[in-house]
Amino acid sequence: MxxxxxxxxxxxxxxxxxxxxxxxxxxxxxxxxxSSHTFRYALLSSNNESLKQEMFAxxxxxxxxxxxxSSLLPRKMLKEEDEFDWAMMYKKLxxxxxxxxxxxxxxxxxxxxxxxxSFHWRAQQTNLEYLLMLNLDRLVWSFRKTAGLxxxxxxxxxxxxxxxxxxxxxxxxxxLDQYIFADxxxxxxxxxxxxxxxxxxxxxxxxxxxxxxxxxxxxxxxxGMNDVLYKLFSITGExxxxxxxxxxxxxxxxxxxxxxxIGTFFMDIVNSSHTYAxxxxxxxxxxxxxKRLASTLNDQxxxxxxTYNMLKVSRHLFRWTKEMAYADYYERxxxxxxxxxxxxxxxxxxxxLLPQNPGGSKARTIHKWGTPDDxxxxxxxxxxxxxxxxxxxxxxxxxxxxxxxxxxxxxxxSLDWKLGQIVLNQKVDPIFSWDPFxxxxxxxxxxxxxxxxxxxxxxxxxxxxDVKATINAQSLPVPPPGNFLSVTGxxxxxxxxxxxxxxxxRTEAIKDDRPEYASIQAILFGPxxxxxxxxxxxxxxxxxxxxxxxxxxxxxxxxxxHLVSFSxxxxxxxxxxxxxxxxxxxxxFPQPGxxxxxxxxxxxxxxxxxxxxxxxxxxxVGKLVMLEPFNLPGMLLVQQGKEVSLAVGYTDGxxxxxxxxxxxxxxxxxxxxxxxxVSNENCFVFSGVDYKxxxxxxxxxxxxxxxxxxxxxxxxxxxxxxxxxPISFVAKGAKRNFxxxxxxxxxxxxxxxxxxxxx
Numbered sequence: 001m002x003x004x005x006x007x008x009x010x011x012x013x014x015x016x017x018x019x020x021x022x023x024x025x026x027x028x029x030x031x032x033x034x035s036s037h038t039f040r041y042a043l044l045s046s047n048n049e050s051l052k053q054e055m056f057a058x059x060x061x062x063x064x065x066x067x068x069x070s071s072l073l074p075r076k077m078l079k080e081e082d083e084f085d086w087a088m089m090y091k092k093l094x095x096x097x098x099x100x101x102x103x104x105x106x107x108x109x110x111x112x113x114x115x116x117x118s119f120h121w122r123a124q125q126t127n128l129e130y131l132l133m134l135n136l137d138r139l140v141w142s143f144r145k146t147a148g149l150x151x152x153x154x155x156x157x158x159x160x161x162x163x164x165x166x167x168x169x170x171x172x173x174x175x176l177d178q179y180i181f182a183d184x185x186x187x188x189x190x191x192x193x194x195x196x197x198x199x200x201x202x203x204x205x206x207x208x209x210x211x212x213x214x215x216x217x218x219x220x221x222x223x224g225m226n227d228v229l230y231k232l233f234s235i236t237g238e239x240x241x242x243x244x245x246x247x248x249x250x251x252x253x254x255x256x257x258x259x260x261x262i263g264t265f266f267m268d269i270v271n272s273s274h275t276y277a278x279x280x281x282x283x284x285x286x287x288x289x290x291k292r293l294a295s296t297l298n299d300q301x302x303x304x305x306x307t308y309n310m311l312k313v314s315r316h317l318f319r320w321t322k323e324m325a326y327a328d329y330y331e332r333x334x335x336x337x338x339x340x341x342x343x344x345x346x347x348x349x350x351x352x353l354l355p356q357n358p359g360g361s362k363a364r365t366i367h368k369w370g371t372p373d374d375x376x377x378x379x380x381x382x383x384x385x386x387x388x389x390x391x392x393x394x395x396x397x398x399x400x401x402x403x404x405x406x407x408x409x410x411x412x413x414s415l416d417w418k419l420g421q422i423v424l425n426q427k428v429d430p431i432f433s434w435d436p437f438x439x440x441x442x443x444x445x446x447x448x449x450x451x452x453x454x455x456x457x458x459x460x461x462x463x464x465x466d467v468k469a470t471i472n473a474q475s476l477p478v479p480p481p482g483n484f485l486s487v488t489g490x491x492x493x494x495x496x497x498x499x500x501x502x503x504x505x506r507t508e509a510i511k512d513d514r515p516e517y518a519s520i521q522a523i524l525f526g527p528x529x530x531x532x533x534x535x536x537x538x539x540x541x542x543x544x545x546x547x548x549x550x551x552x553x554x555x556x557x558x559x560x561x562h563l564v565s566f567s568x569x570x571x572x573x574x575x576x577x578x579x580x581x582x583x584x585x586x587x588x589f590p591q592p593g594x595x596x597x598x599x600x601x602x603x604x605x606x607x608x609x610x611x612x613x614x615x616x617x618x619x620x621v622g623k624l625v626m627l628e629p630f631n632l633p634g635m636l637l638v639q640q641g642k643e644v645s646l647a648v649g650y651t652d653g654x655x656x657x658x659x660x661x662x663x664x665x666x667x668x669x670x671x672x673x674x675x676x677x678v679s680n681e682n683c684f685v686f687s688g689v690d691y692k693x694x695x696x697x698x699x700x701x702x703x704x705x706x707x708x709x710x711x712x713x714x715x716x717x718x719x720x721x722x723x724x725x726p727i728s729f730v731a732k733g734a735k736r737n738f739x740x741x742x743x744x745x746x747x748x749x750x751x752x753x754x755x756x757x758x759x
Contacts, residue, residue, distance in 0.1 A: 052418065068187065091229055104396040104406060105318040107415060110180065112391035113700055115412035116429070120390045123339055127387035130347035130372060137545065138373075142167065157374035169224040170381045176228055179235075191232060198225075199244050206247075215223055218250050221378075263317055267409040270310070271329065277508050277522035277529050277753060278743065279333030279635030280307040293510050294517035297754060299365045302354035308382035315393055324482045327408040328460050328527075330393060336529040338386050340744030344593060347660070348372025352379045356753055361595075363748040394426075402488065404453040410440050414547075415517040420452035422491050431503065433554035433727045437466070442497040452491065455484040456499055458747050462524045463507070468500040505729075507547040510754055523552065523740060528727055531751035532738035533598060535633035540736035540755045552740070555728040561614040562604045563720025566673075568712075575695065576600035577687075577715065579629045584637065584647040584697040586687050593747030601630035601722040602637070602722055607659065617673075617717045624678060626658045630722050633730045634737040645696045646685065655679070665714035666702075672714045734758065 001394045024044025076146035114121040142162045154161050160194070170411040172194055178187035204215050229245035232238075247640035273280045273290035279304035281287070281355040287298060311333050318326035343349040345415050349414070352367035363369055370380060398404035403419045407426070415424045423445035431438060458467070460482045469485055472495060478485055487497060503526035510520045521531045532538075566577040567589055575586040579599045590596030604614070614620060635648050636658040651658050656679035666684070675685040677699055686700035688706045703711055729740040743753065 006586060027668060035498065049192070055538045066495075071204070083718050092332055104398055106392065107395045107397055107417065109392050110225045110664070111416040111418065111426045112394060113414045114391055118412040118428075120411050120413075122345060123387055124390050125343045126342055126347055127384060129245060131345055131384065133372065155454045156376060158376040159378070159380075160376040162213055168638055169222075169228060173224065173228045176232060180231075188235075190238070195229065195232065195241060195244060198294050199240050202244065202247055209538040216252055217246065219256065222248060232523065249540075255621075259650075263313065264321075265421075267313060267317060267326070267329070269650055273511055275511060276302060278307075278336040278354065278356075279310070279329060280301060280304075280308045280354060281310065291511050291513045294512040294520055297357045299355040299357050299360050300353055303358040304341050304350070304352060304354065304379035305382045306336075307333050308386055311338070311386075311393075315402065319396060322406070322484075324457065324484075327457055331459070331527045332529075334390075334393075335527050336743050338383075340742075340746065341383055342387070343369055343747050348497050350375075350380060352377050358538040358752045359534055360748045361748055362746065362754070363628075367747075389509075395424075402453055404455055404486075406455045406484070407442075408455070408457045410438060410457075411723070417452075417663075417728065420491075421448060421450060422452065424454075424491075431526075431727060432557065434557055434727050436505075436525070436554075437501040437642045438499075438501040438503055438526065440464075441498050442499075444491045444493055444495055446493065450490065453486055453488040454497065455486050457529070458483050458485055458498075460503070460525070461504065462501040463492070463504055466500070466502045468498075470498045472496055473704060507548065507757065519756050519758060520754050522733065522754050523548075525727060525742075527751065528742045528744075529755050530537075530727075530729065530740040531742050531743040531746060532755065533749060534738060534752040535595075535735065535750045537736060537754070538755045539739075540731055540738070540753045540757045542757055542759055544759045551732040552729050555730065555739075558613045559603060560724050562606075563601055563723055564604050564617065565600050565602070565718045565721045566715035567718060568687060568715055570689070575693065576693075576721070577685075578600075579632070580694075582632075582635075584646040584648070584685075585693075586691060586695045586697065587693050590721060593749065595748065595750055598631045598749055599629070601720040603628040603720075604662075605636075620662050621664055621673060625660055625662045627660070627675075628651070630720065631739050632736060636643040639679070639699045642680055642683055642699055642701055645698045660685070660721065664711035667714035669714065671715075671716055673717050674713050674715070685715075701723075731755075 036229055069519070112469055114124055127661050135153060136555075137151075137153035138156050139160070142153050142160070143151060145153045145155075145162060158393040167685050172191060175187040175191045175194070179191065194445055202214060205217070226245045226248035229241055229248065231284065233241040233245060269290070270281055274287050274293070274718050276293065282301065282303045283296035283298070284292075284300045285303050285306075300733065311330060314326045314329045314333070317323065318330065327372060337354065340362075341351045341354065343351075348370070349372065349671050350363050350370050351365070353365045353366055353369065356542055367375075370377060390411070392410050393414060394407065394409040395417075396406045396408065397417070397419050398406065405415075405417060405420055405424070410428050411426070412428045413426050415426075417424055425443045427441045427443070429439040429441075439489075456469075458479055464478070464480055467478050469478045471487060471489070476485065476487065485499070489495065499634065505523065505525055509520040510517060510522070512520070540551075542548075542551050568577075568586065570586070574589040576589045576596075577587050577600065578587040578596065579602075580587065587596060587600065590600055602622060604617075605626040605628055606612070606614070606620060607626065629637075629648055632648065635650055636646050636649050636653075637660075638649050638657045640657075653659065659678040660675040661678055663676050666674045680699065680701065682740040683699050683701040685697055687697050688695055689712050700709070700713070702713070724739075725741040726747045727742050731738045731740055738755075743751065
């Protein structure tokens with residue numbers, strides 16, 4: 001039953017955080033007879049056991065709705081002198097109905113290792129670097145101040161500032177984790193001290209006022225308290241800990257439903273009505289009307305804490321049901337709603353909200369990016385926890401005569417599987433848009449004397465065509481998507497299990513059943529949500545294509561070698577040639593991961609062989625080239641005449657307006673180049689000299705060997721500031737084409753998640 005306890009509190013946590021302003025938080029159980037304090041007390045005092053059985057069969061005191069017990073008893077029973085009798089009476093009231101507890105078990109994080117250098121390992125390492133850079137004196141400054149102890153250093157800012165006081169549940173949970181994962185006995189002592197204080201405080205409120213008053217105080221985000229208290233009780237067995245956990249359960253969801261169906265119902269409601277394509281949910285940290293998400297595409301969507309809670313709910317549901325939908329959801333939300341909340345590999349820089357609006361940016365929300373020293377939002381707490389346990393939901397085990405291991409996430413890692421007596425190594429090959437397969441290989445470091453079964457998830461996003469599974473090069477039959485491939489054997493170091501899954505493109509309609517919004521859809525590649533580089537445009541045109549691949553095409557592997565950025569020194573600054581709203585200007589050389597870096601990156605298209613690998617840019621000197629803006633595939637840098645500003649637009653190239661010859665720089669410097677017009681010989685792309693940011697470039701013709709002209713027509717050529725993610729596509733648009741990349745790869749760049757897709 002303990003698993004149910006943790007699950008239902010998570011449902012309540014998510015509901016309490018998200019449901020419309022206060023309605024679900026204020027929930028009571030007034031329609032039931034037992035909402036009468038007099039009736040409940042009389043019932044408890046009665047010797048009529050059959051009546052008790054009948055009433056509580058309907059009321060069904062389950063571990064998570066057991067909070068009602070505290071209203072069944074007079075307040076005096078919450079006093080210390082009556083605690084023993086109180087606990088015994090509570091025990092007698094428990095329904096005899098119990099769960100079989102036949103759930104999948106967690107494997108210890110101690111036994112899981114993410115592969116060094118993998119994407120998930122890098123995210124975990126960035127998180128670790130942040131934790132290690134935090135100053136302990138600053139972290140405990142407010143605690144020392146409260147205790148009257150010396151306070152060296154200065155307090156951190158944000159939600160850790162001395163005047164904020166948000167230091168309850170997460171400190172308790174962190175200390176308990178210190179005991180669970182690091183065997184820190186002192187941490188457990190501190191937890192017990194804290195809980196004793198909380199217990200007495202809650203008891204005093206109930207004794208002086210009422211249970212109702214206590215429950216009224218829970219109309220805030222208090223759901224994490226019962227989570228950590230139930231975990232603590234599972235360790236200590238101390239009745240007080242269980243009692244206090246129950247006191248943080250609001251009596252909102254009652255009856256058999258609360259145990260068997262509320263979880264699946266909750267996930268069904270959220271996923272069918274309130275979930276974005278990321279797997280996340282919430283609009284301004286609340287839920288609004290169901291199936292009306294098209295009206296919520298703004299920059300205050302998807303609170304990171306909410307995604308964290310939804311992951312916990314889906315994880316528990318999968319453990320109990322083995323339903324593939326929950327594993328698929330977990331993968332989606334983790335990939336698209338968690339992995340991208342870090343700003344690349346910058347320690348301590350995370351987001352609170354994930355914008356869904358066309359032209360949105362993680363850097364442009366009410367909170368923007370957090371900072372290592374002055375944020376410490378709730379989403380920093382859940383973010384730190386999420387990145388600390390990326391290995392906790394890859395594997396689950398099942399104890400039986402033949403032990404079973406469920407592999408539900410394909411993440412390069414190793415598992416020392418104690419139950420199966422083997423060390424399992426999972427190696428996932430890099431994924432590319434131009435090679436649409438997930439390939440994973442399982443090997444074993446040591447053999448086992450017993451047989452065990454590996455259950456490999458066949459996700460719903462794949463298809464049966466081209467799926468492949470082998471054991472030691474012998475083919476295995478693979479079930480349809482949405483099932484597990486089960487392979488039993490006595491594994492040895494000579495065994496190799498291989499799985500290949502096709503990754504398909506698909507669109508997914510927004511959760512909105514109004515006909516006028518039927519065209520608003522997201523684009524996914526397997527589990528990866530693709531976002532388009534866009535400042536707000538979102539119109540795509542499928543042209544009645546039979547297949548998505550007819551209008552969404554993969555970026556070839558060689559294209560990254562063709563990405564360039566052109567720069568010039570002017571005064572004390574370095575400037576970059578930049579596409580500024582489809583005109584060409586010189587702007588301060590940008591940092592990677594920004595809109596400016598996108599606009600200062602171009603694809604160098606060789607007129608003779610645009611798809612071949614370009615080993616170095618010197619190989620392009622003397623050749624005819626065109627320049628395509630990084631985020632505007634299909635558009636080109638075009639000439640509009642002599643001494644006229646350059647522009648960006650569509651052209652078929654027949655007039656030669658987009659064609660340049662890349663020549664050695666007129667300034668004679670090593671590594672510099674000049675762009676000479678093919679249609680206007682001796683005319684070059686020219687910036688001027690000693691200019692300021694925003695200076696427009698033009699096609700200017702050389703009249704002499706003037707030094708200043710040579711300088712203004714010469715550029716250093718650099719590797720592109722931006723680059724194509726290995727999973728990148730081009731989608732045909734109504735007015736322009738879009739470069740698509742996984743949402744998690746964006747930092748400050750503007751993007752569009754949902755598109756208006758017209759036939």
